[in-house]
Amino acid sequence: xxxxxxxxxxxxxxxxxxxxxxLSVAAECMSRVFAESYERxxxxxxxxxxxxxxxxxxxxxxxxxxxxxxxxMDRVKVSRAVTRLVDKGLVTRRTAxxxxxxxxxxxxxxxxxxxxxxxxxxxxxQAELTAGxxxxxxxxxDRMLASLHARARQIGLR
Amino acid sequence: xxxxxxxxxxxxxxxxxxxxxxLSVAAECMSRVFAESYERxxxxxxxxxxxxxxxxxxxxxxxxxxxxxxxxMDRVKVSRAVTRLVDKGLVTRRTAxxxxxxxxxxxxxxxxxxxxxxxxxxxxxQAELTAGxxxxxxxxxDRMLASLHARARQIGLR
DNA sequence: GCCAACCGGTTTCTTGTGAAAGCATCGGCG
DNA sequence: CGCCGATGCTTTCACAAGAAACCGGTTGGC
Numbered sequence: 001x002x003x004x005x006x007x008x009x010x011x012x013x014x015x016x017x018x019x020x021x022x023l024s025v026a027a028e029c030m031s032r033v034f035a036e037s038y039e040r041x042x043x044x045x046x047x048x049x050x051x052x053x054x055x056x057x058x059x060x061x062x063x064x065x066x067x068x069x070x071x072x073m074d075r076v077k078v079s080r081a082v083t084r085l086v087d088k089g090l091v092t093r094r095t096a097x098x099x100x101x102x103x104x105x106x107x108x109x110x111x112x113x114x115x116x117x118x119x120x121x122x123x124x125x126q127a128e129l130t131a132g133x134x135x136x137x138x139x140x141x142d143r144m145l146a147s148l149h150a151r152a153r154q155i156g157l158r
Numbered sequence: 159x160x161x162x163x164x165x166x167x168x169x170x171x172x173x174x175x176x177x178x179x180x181l182s183v184a185a186e187c188m189s190r191v192f193a194e195s196y197e198r199x200x201x202x203x204x205x206x207x208x209x210x211x212x213x214x215x216x217x218x219x220x221x222x223x224x225x226x227x228x229x230x231m232d233r234v235k236v237s238r239a240v241t242r243l244v245d246k247g248l249v250t251r252r253t254a255x256x257x258x259x260x261x262x263x264x265x266x267x268x269x270x271x272x273x274x275x276x277x278x279x280x281x282x283x284q285a286e287l288t289a290g291x292x293x294x295x296x297x298x299x300d301r302m303l304a305s306l307h308a309r310a311r312q313i314g315l316r
Numbered sequence: 317g318c319c320a321a322c323c324g325g326t327t328t329c330t331t332g333t334g335a336a337a338g339c340a341t342c343g344g345c346g
Numbered sequence: 347c348g349c350c351g352a353t354g355c356t357t358t359c360a361c362a363a364g365a366a367a368c369c370g371g372t373t374g375g376c
Contacts, residue, residue, distance in 0.1 A: 013277045015211045019284050020188050025230050026307040027185035030178045033314050053173045072183050074334060101341045101354045119171045126177055132305040144299050147290040149184040156191050259324045259371050
């Protein structure tokens, strides 16, 4: 922190040291890298990938609602991603027997195959990005992101 | 890290532990909080606020190009944000004498007034969000974000 | 000087997003 | 049973974002 500016009430603000900005820019840049990679190699968008990621982990069929929660994405976004994935034959969608409104999603055989191709790439890309950081640092990063996320969420809902 | 999953080549991937996802979700959530606050209290969008933040720091008139670089935003985004700010009377725009293509931007008196209102709020909100973290941790976070950003950028440009 | 490539910035066009409305189903309560 | 609010998901609508085309203005090579 700049000498003579210890309190939280400075008159000026350097964007480059402003956390929300830093976080947003870093996240965006990172997302772009992944988005491009997924798009180029697998023809997937990030929302589509996120849905597949949820369906792939555990491989259990899963109601849409659970996907919405697990991906933290908008209902609409999920709905559209699922539609596209079904069109591509990567995901199956059947209405739940016990509640006809809800839908049970699962990876198709083809989808599972693709998922198994993507996962190693995702891990590799993540490793490449985090190469400069130690595992203990990464653990701390994780905790900090969780803390920031939780607080933002708390403030966000009024 | 999960026991028995030390290498980077796991068969599965838990979205909740996947850094780009975590980062993206946290940043988005945080942005929403700020966006809502800026909008509600000052009628500004985040792109608009970023432009003002750059113009406010140092208060020196500044060519558009510099704003584009400092905010890491798209040319188009900046162009539109500036237009709106000029319409609102918060920013002045004159063509540079030495190069008629380029434009020199600055906060108007009114804009500077608003800027001085926003800065303390921004700091306060940031403080609230980071309340759970120590200053040393925050410094580390800053370094890690820089590292991730730099690597992503490097990978990004082919 | 003149023309072509270039550059700063805006406009156009396509696409993705989320809020709100819509549609179908479900569960509770009279 | 039959209504009515709640719920799961989709569609519509308005708008923001970025790619590419565009429009002066500038610069460098001849």
